[in-house]
Amino acid sequence: MRLRSLLRWLPFKRxxxxxxxVAVVRLSGIIGAMGPFHRGLALSTLAATLERAFKLDGVKAVALAINSPGGSAVQSALIARRIRALATEHKLPVFAFAEDVAASGGYWLATAADEIFADEASIVGSIGVISAGFGFPELLQRWGIERRVYTAGESKNGLDPFLPERADEVRHLKQLQADVHEAFRRHVRERRAGKLKAAEDDLFNGRFWSGRTALGLGLIDGLGDLRATMQQRFGDKVRLQLVGESRRWWQRRLGLPGVSARAHEVDHIVGAALAAIEERSCWSRYGL
Structure with missing residues (x-):
C-alpha cells in the first residue's frame, strides 16, 4: 500500500x-507521376507512411492534411482504397482536412476519410475528368516538315497533335473519360451516402466551390483546421504526430537526408523549371 501511494504522487502519471x-499524414502536391524531374503522390511512395500512421503507439485516429489539385485517377483510387483498408483493419477513424485545395483527385483522397473538414476559403470539389493538349496539324506543312509515323493498329496514333483531329478518336476519348468519371461519381456516392444535399448533375459536373459552399452541398462535414478540430474531439492534451518517410538510423545519426529527400534535392537542381511549369498548370486552374 505504501508503494502504491508513493507511485500515485510520483511524476509518472503522464x-x-x-x-x-492522432497520426497526421500530409498529402500535398500533384497525384501521380509528374515526369522525370518531379515525383507526385503515389501509392508506391505513400504505402509505408500510411502503414506507420495506423500502427503508432496509442494512436486514436489518423488525420489527412490534404493540399492537392488532383492528378491521376488511378493513383487517387489506389491511395484512397489503401487508407480505407487500413482504417478497417485497425478500427480507427480517419479525418480529412482540406487546406488550399482538395479538388478533383484531391477530393477523391478526402473522401477516403470518415469526416471531411475545410477552411471556409478552401477550394473543394471538381468531380470530373479532364484531358487537355494542343493541335499542330498545319505547323509542319508551313515549315515544310514531313512527319513519318508507322503503326500496327489503325488507332495506335490516335489524337496525334500533328494530325487533324478525327471524330471517332474524340468519341473514344470521351467514352474513356465517361468511364473514369463514373468511377469517381460512384466512389463519392458510396463515401458520402446520405450526406449529399444537391442533385448529382450539379455536384458531378466538374465545378469547384469554396469550403463554405461545399459544406452546404454536403461535400464536407464541417469548417475547421486540423489542430482545433482534433482538440475538440480528443481533448486539449491530444498529441498530433506527423508521420513521413523514414530515414535509416545512420542517416538520422549523421543528420543526412533520406533517399527521398536527396532525390527531391536533385529534382530541384536538375528539373526545377520543368517541374514548376507542369505543376503550375494544375494549380492555376484553381486561381493559385
Whole structure:
C-alpha cells in the first residue's frame, strides 16, 4: 500500500495515462507521376507512411492534411482504397482536412476519410475528368516538315497533335473519360451516402466551390483546421504526430537526408523549371 501511494504522487502519471495520439499524414502536391524531374503522390511512395500512421503507439485516429489539385485517377483510387483498408483493419477513424485545395483527385483522397473538414476559403470539389493538349496539324506543312509515323493498329496514333483531329478518336476519348468519371461519381456516392444535399448533375459536373459552399452541398462535414478540430474531439492534451518517410538510423545519426529527400534535392537542381511549369498548370486552374 505504501508503494502504491508513493507511485500515485510520483511524476509518472503522464506515462500511466499518456495523451491520445492522432497520426497526421500530409498529402500535398500533384497525384501521380509528374515526369522525370518531379515525383507526385503515389501509392508506391505513400504505402509505408500510411502503414506507420495506423500502427503508432496509442494512436486514436489518423488525420489527412490534404493540399492537392488532383492528378491521376488511378493513383487517387489506389491511395484512397489503401487508407480505407487500413482504417478497417485497425478500427480507427480517419479525418480529412482540406487546406488550399482538395479538388478533383484531391477530393477523391478526402473522401477516403470518415469526416471531411475545410477552411471556409478552401477550394473543394471538381468531380470530373479532364484531358487537355494542343493541335499542330498545319505547323509542319508551313515549315515544310514531313512527319513519318508507322503503326500496327489503325488507332495506335490516335489524337496525334500533328494530325487533324478525327471524330471517332474524340468519341473514344470521351467514352474513356465517361468511364473514369463514373468511377469517381460512384466512389463519392458510396463515401458520402446520405450526406449529399444537391442533385448529382450539379455536384458531378466538374465545378469547384469554396469550403463554405461545399459544406452546404454536403461535400464536407464541417469548417475547421486540423489542430482545433482534433482538440475538440480528443481533448486539449491530444498529441498530433506527423508521420513521413523514414530515414535509416545512420542517416538520422549523421543528420543526412533520406533517399527521398536527396532525390527531391536533385529534382530541384536538375528539373526545377520543368517541374514548376507542369505543376503550375494544375494549380492555376484553381486561381493559385
Amino acid at each position: 506515462f500511466r495515462h499518456p495523451p491520445p495520439v
